[in-house]
Amino acid sequence: MLRQSRRGTTVLWGALAGLLAAAGGVGASMLLAALLGGTSSAYALGDRVIQFTPGWLKDFAVEKLGEKDKLVLLISVFAVVAILSALVGVLATRRLVPALVITGVLNLVALASAIFTSLGVEITVASVVPGLVATVVSVALLWLLGRSWRRTGGSGASAPAGFDRRVFLGAALASGGVAVVGGGASQFFGKAGEASRADVTLPAATTKAKPIPRGTALDIKGITPYMTPNSTFYRVDTALQVPQLDADTWRLRIHGMVDNELQLSFRDLLDMDLVEDRITLTCVSNQVGGQYAGNATWLGVPMKQILERVGVRSGSDAMVSTSADDMTITTPVKALTDDRNALLAVGMNGQPLPLEHGFPVRMVVPGLYGFVSATKWVTDMELTTFSDASTYWTKRGWKDQAPIKTFSRIDTPAAFSQVSGEVPIAGVAWAQERGIEKVELKIGDADWVEADLATEDSIDNWRQWVYRWKPAETGQSGNVSVQVRATDKTGYTQTSDRVPPRPDGATGWDSRTLVVS
Numbered sequence: 001m002l003r004q005s006r007r008g009t010t011v012l013w014g015a016l017a018g019l020l021a022a023a024g025g026v027g028a029s030m031l032l033a034a035l036l037g038g039t040s041s042a043y044a045l046g047d048r049v050i051q052f053t054p055g056w057l058k059d060f061a062v063e064k065l066g067e068k069d070k071l072v073l074l075i076s077v078f079a080v081v082a083i084l085s086a087l088v089g090v091l092a093t094r095r096l097v098p099a100l101v102i103t104g105v106l107n108l109v110a111l112a113s114a115i116f117t118s119l120g121v122e123i124t125v126a127s128v129v130p131g132l133v134a135t136v137v138s139v140a141l142l143w144l145l146g147r148s149w150r151r152t153g154g155s156g157a158s159a160p161a162g163f164d165r166r167v168f169l170g171a172a173l174a175s176g177g178v179a180v181v182g183g184g185a186s187q188f189f190g191k192a193g194e195a196s197r198a199d200v201t202l203p204a205a206t207t208k209a210k211p212i213p214r215g216t217a218l219d220i221k222g223i224t225p226y227m228t229p230n231s232t233f234y235r236v237d238t239a240l241q242v243p244q245l246d247a248d249t250w251r252l253r254i255h256g257m258v259d260n261e262l263q264l265s266f267r268d269l270l271d272m273d274l275v276e277d278r279i280t281l282t283c284v285s286n287q288v289g290g291q292y293a294g295n296a297t298w299l300g301v302p303m304k305q306i307l308e309r310v311g312v313r314s315g316s317d318a319m320v321s322t323s324a325d326d327m328t329i330t331t332p333v334k335a336l337t338d339d340r341n342a343l344l345a346v347g348m349n350g351q352p353l354p355l356e357h358g359f360p361v362r363m364v365v366p367g368l369y370g371f372v373s374a375t376k377w378v379t380d381m382e383l384t385t386f387s388d389a390s391t392y393w394t395k396r397g398w399k400d401q402a403p404i405k406t407f408s409r410i411d412t413p414a415a416f417s418q419v420s421g422e423v424p425i426a427g428v429a430w431a432q433e434r435g436i437e438k439v440e441l442k443i444g445d446a447d448w449v450e451a452d453l454a455t456e457d458s459i460d461n462w463r464q465w466v467y468r469w470k471p472a473e474t475g476q477s478g479n480v481s482v483q484v485r486a487t488d489k490t491g492y493t494q495t496s497d498r499v500p501p502r503p504d505g506a507t508g509w510d511s512r513t514l515v516v517s
Helices: 002-036 041-052 055-092 096-115 125-147 165-189 192-198 266-270 303-310 333-337
Strands: 251-256 262-265 275-282 293-302 318-323 328-332 343-348 362-364 378-384 407-412 423-430 436-443 463-469 478-488 510-516
Touching: 002 055, 002 096, 002 125, 002 165, 055 096, 055 125, 096 125, 125 165, 251 303, 262 266, 262 303, 266 343, 275 343, 293 303, 303 333, 303 343, 318 333, 328 333, 407 478, 407 510, 423 436, 423 478, 436 463
Parallel strands: 251 378
Antiparallel strands: 251 262, 275 293, 293 343, 318 328, 318 378, 343 362, 407 423, 423 463, 436 478, 478 510
């Protein structure tokens, strides 16, 4: 029994040693990444997991977890690292050298994740040094902790036989110190983007947005606000860490099938004629009735103007844009050069872009889902062809051209609400680049009835609607189903066929049940 007890204690101490060694390595990586402006090995590993995540799994995460998908992924990565580290620590109590080798290999895998990107191999000091230091620190700490098992002739019930508490405690304190300092440095230096954003003063637009027409926003409790505040604007991307970019050093390279390659700075953009426009954005991951849509006032330079400067060569029908976190997106050149107001945006709702929405610069293209247009933290644009382009989402089975579909949503009342008297049923509808012509409701078994539309701002914005239902006048009671559909200005009416977002956007009627009391 005593031998079994000591064996169990040894396993626990070994697992703790493995965790401490890993924590020290991660802390060192975070410290160096913060100082050099790179990415820690743990976050880099998470980013690569995202890069190689199957499309169906990514879709599932967005649908079920929403904007928490990245947090869950990061927790999962750290959990796996913790389990492997604990197992390696247990191995170190018996065979130290193999445990050290495994620790080194695991850290080198994380280092490779920081070096190799979806674009090929991009080696910089900031991408290499944090991972190398993490490897050295993890191996060194495990070696020190492993040496605490050297035979000294001691024994005890609370620690394994031959356990040198002083060596273990010293190594543990070193590991904890590195982890704390690294984490603190990451938090302190990780605010570089916010500091840069705070220094930005946006110039006034040369072309201002027209005033919002009277009657555009309906005074209905529970309806989605016509303008979406920055703080509640939806966010769907693959960045585990929001890129911390400095507006002063940011550069955008435009190349490929162009007559004149161009490199722009943030100041170059601010010195151009800026255009202000209200545009509703929609994510292709939006399910029927989903919340992944928002309306904001954007400030930026028309993409058409920029592409005229570089001279797009004949035959180029696609532009591949790349973000600072290596996301790649393909956008039709036609959508960037026609009469729609596609922008290289620097402002959102009167402020510099929030970090999570692309500071310092992002793309905003009316009428296209975000996965083929709305590149955040954009740093590179290559003019090419669809036949030659291969980008993140298209490699996962999504279409490379995806106009936003005509859509409508019920905002209020909530499902299974008890209602009586006059019931305002209200929501929003959108069909960017076409505009909403009418919204209809089917209540129970009754015929379709037309809702009242708010005043139209522009075809690039969503439109609020309301139908004031009086159940008593129709004789309806109990559980009553409500369905909504929209018709755009081309005459197309939403289909009832319910399909998921893949490969180019969901379809179907939003519906809910109300309880008439």
